[in-house]
Amino acid sequence: MKKRVFSGIQPTGDLHIGNYLGAIQHWVKIQHEYDCIYCVVDLHAITIPQDPKTLKAKIREVAGLLIASGIDPQIASVFVQSHVHEHSELTWILNCYIPMGWMRRMTQFKEKSQKQREEVSTALFDYPALMAADILLYNTDEVPVGEDQKQHVELARDVAQRFNSIYGETFTVPRAVIAKTGARIMGLDDPTQKMSKSEEQPGRAINLLDSPDDIRNKIMRATTDSLREMRFDESRPGINNLLVIYEQFTRQAREEIEARFEGKGYVDLKRELAEVVVESLSPVQSRYRELTADPQHIDILLAEGAKKVRPTAEKTLALVKERVGLG
Numbered sequence: 001m002k003k004r005v006f007s008g009i010q011p012t013g014d015l016h017i018g019n020y021l022g023a024i025q026h027w028v029k030i031q032h033e034y035d036c037i038y039c040v041v042d043l044h045a046i047t048i049p050q051d052p053k054t055l056k057a058k059i060r061e062v063a064g065l066l067i068a069s070g071i072d073p074q075i076a077s078v079f080v081q082s083h084v085h086e087h088s089e090l091t092w093i094l095n096c097y098i099p100m101g102w103m104r105r106m107t108q109f110k111e112k113s114q115k116q117r118e119e120v121s122t123a124l125f126d127y128p129a130l131m132a133a134d135i136l137l138y139n140t141d142e143v144p145v146g147e148d149q150k151q152h153v154e155l156a157r158d159v160a161q162r163f164n165s166i167y168g169e170t171f172t173v174p175r176a177v178i179a180k181t182g183a184r185i186m187g188l189d190d191p192t193q194k195m196s197k198s199e200e201q202p203g204r205a206i207n208l209l210d211s212p213d214d215i216r217n218k219i220m221r222a223t224t225d226s227l228r229e230m231r232f233d234e235s236r237p238g239i240n241n242l243l244v245i246y247e248q249f250t251r252q253a254r255e256e257i258e259a260r261f262e263g264k265g266y267v268d269l270k271r272e273l274a275e276v277v278v279e280s281l282s283p284v285q286s287r288y289r290e291l292t293a294d295p296q297h298i299d300i301l302l303a304e305g306a307k308k309v310r311p312t313a314e315k316t317l318a319l320v321k322e323r324v325g326l327g
């Protein structure tokens with residue numbers, strides 16, 4: 001039996017190379033070895049205000065980009081969270097077993113809620129419970145994510161263990177799988193901030209659908225330091241981030257990369273990196289255009305994906321209800 005992998009991605013903003021390097025490239029790599037389920041988490045998206053038309057389009061765009069990046073929907077399952085209503089139902093039940101104290105420790109909520117203050121939705125606070133439901137519905141062994149999701153996966157582990165200790169073996173206890181490098185790609189404009197889907201800072205992220213010129217401009221303008229030495233060094237976040245992106249796309253060894261740029265200037269690194277990124281994203285972009293030429297194609301694939309995963313979700317939820325004594 002293959003081990004089960006589950007991971008998710010939000011259909012908000014534009015997918016960027018942080019998502020790609022921290023998550024999607026790993027999802028592609030492991031799909032033959034594991035039994036993989038990848039979910040476009042639209043219910044998570046609405047924890048902050050969304051325009052309905054844009055959201056619907058983004059769901060298809062994200063699914064299309066996952067497939068264009070190399071996820072084969074015949075091998076892995078790709079589906080939309082709200083198509084399988086068990087996610088919402090299990091969230092409610094899990095809520096009853098998650099102490100407020102655990103949730104209050106979630107750092108992402110603290111960051112995200114700062115902007116909205118009192119307007120922040122109850123659901124944004126509850127976001128990790130929905131994420132736990134996503135993971136636990138499918139007897140997930142491993143959750144490949146970027147570093148920022150580690151704490152959420154740990155909460156899913158904790159609630160699985162808690163539930164199992166009260167009711168007996170019910171959930172598989174999942175674990176986060178985080179790559180040693182590339183799990184936290186930083187913003188190009190500000191390398192002290194994580195690369196994120198931010199519309200306010202257009203120079204922050206390289207989006208998977210950016211044009212070659214946009215990619216070049218963003219990289220050429222990336223913030224670095226005034227030193228000259230080209231070394232992987234976390235205490236120099238700007239240059240380190242560019243080198244990590246280069247390493248991730250070229251798969252060269254660090255010594256090789258450092259030797260290649262020794263004695264050269266930052267502009268040389270930036271120029272070469274820009275071409276590497278343009279060339280790496282070009283096949284993804286052309287596959288995306290092919291895939292989306294027929295707008296119904298993605299919808300059909302997503303309906304098939306939901307159909308494949310639904311029986312597992314139904315079975316887990318039925319067991320949970322039985323254990324709790326519902327109905």
Ligand code: TYM
Pocket residue numbers: 006007008009010011018019020021022023024041044130131134135143144145146147148149152182183184185186194195196
């Ligand atoms: P989301 O949509 O913010 O991001 C999707 C994936 O991309 C990773 N990522 C990054 N990796 C490296 N560097 C970055 N700058 C960077 N930015 C994002 C994220 O860590 C993530 O792996 N809550 C999740 C979605 C989710 C989920 C789940 C994940 C919902 N249910 C169940 C795993 C399992 C999120 O908002 O990801």
